[in-house]
Amino acid sequence: MSTGPVGVAIIGAGNISGQYLGNLTEFPDVRVLALADIDEARAAQAAGEYGIEVSGSPQDAFAIPEVEIVVNLTIPAAHAEVALAALRAGKHVYGEKPLALDVAGGRAVLAEAAERGLKVGNAPDTFLGAGIQSALRAVAAGVIGEPVAATSALESMGPEGWHPNPAFFYVEGAGPLFDMGPYYLTALVAALGPVSSVAATGRKSRTTRVVGSGPNAGATFPVEVPTHVSALLEFAGGCGASSTFSFDSPAFKRVLEIGGTEATLALPDPNTFGGPLLLRKPGEEEWSELPIEGTEAGRGIGVVDMARALRSGTGHRASGELGMHVLDVMAAISNSVADGAFQKVAADLRKPEPLPVAWDPREATL
Incomplete structure (x- = not known):
């Protein structure tokens, strides 16, 4: 099992990326090794702003051996496609919500990960705040x-x-x-x-x-x-x-x-x-x-929880399974809007474990 901070590549340099970049480049248990986008010039500009050494295409990021987690910040229409490409490159994936555009796409991502023994994480991680x-x-x-x-x-x-x-x-x-x-x-x-x-x-x-x-x-x-x-x-x-x-x-x-x-x-x-x-x-x-207790560090804490789970061999909380259940619920809501009938949802998900009160993404643990 690997040790030390977990290497991360971010795919997508759009509107939401600034929040992730600002946090993940500061959290000590992850190292942002690359930033990629279909607009490579945009990726290069953002990489320079945050001191990230490598920018380019998603394929450039997937090719870096030290990258263990790909953080997928592309538009929803590309979520499943990019996640599947990262998994096939041997990388764990943490993606923005929703997991995919539809149930079939979400299940394809989870099936690919299971076949390859890889983890999938999915936003939002706000519930960990x-x-x-x-x-x-x-x-x-x-x-x-x-x-x-x-x-x-x-x-x-x-x-x-x-x-x-x-x-x-x-x-x-x-x-x-x-x-x-x-x-x-x-x-x-x-x-x-x-x-x-x-x-x-x-x-x-x-x-x-x-x-x-x-x-x-x-x-x-x-x-x-x-x-x-x-x-x-x-x-x-x-x-x-x-x-x-x-x-x-x-x-x-x-x-x-x-x-x-x-x-x-x-x-x-x-x-x-x-x-x-x-x-x-x-x-x-x-x-x-x-009173509230816990972290208010912001977007990316789900990535840190996933990175720590990789090193410890445990489960992570903002999981692909949780994201898939939420996608199932939203698809059922959409189907009910279309046909005017109640829709059943598979309810075999276990609630995510709570975070320890003292859990802190700004503290080095790996």
Whole structure:
């Protein structure tokens, strides 16, 4: 078994890459050895900014023997293709969400990894942050009593107001469900266990949208997917949840609550790593804030957890199996929108193990 920091290559130098690069080049248990992109000039520029020695094409990164984990930050349409190429090059893969555009693609990635004895990790890793981890510990400790039901909502007018190239948010495998749903669904599954069935409705408010910023401001692009989805989730453990995912709401909203027999817990925005974490008991007029403990280091902590698991021979938490279950749930929601019927979901996933409170990606352990 290898020792020392784990070599990493990042594929994709787009919008989200800055957060990963800023963290992974600082976390001591990983070493970023290469940055690749189909736009090699963009990769070279970013590599220079972060002191990464090698830039170029994905194939250039795969060819580096010391690279053990490929971090796949490509657009969703390329997630499965890049993951399969990395696995076939003998690399473990950690990818941005969703795992793939569809269930078949996700299962192909996991099957390839299993055949080759390689690990797959998948974002979001926000549920490993102090806020959600503290909420998971509170639920497990019985702070809210027996969990009964949950409510989640992601509502906004969509990313075209701030993203310079937003069209990919509105194609198959994106929209509010596939783009933002993984944050909410991952947190709910981590707290309540796997989903067993879903029912949903959805609509597309407009057939085209307008780029609101950047050099393409004013340009229109087509909308291929529902932009407002309302879902009912049934969990294998008996809880239920109602979830809304919308790019059609002028009221910016981020809600994630779990109600129990003794109290209700208001979790932090699951697209963040910190708090606040709030509790409200029967008869109380105001929420009280609970302390949070854990890391708030940001995107990439799932990669560090995976790297440490490689060295220890243990499992990692932001796993491909978790990402696959969330993809199964989102696909079932989409199918329910299309046919108006309840959809069953395979519920054989085990909840990820909690992080130790003192777990710190900025501390060298390898």
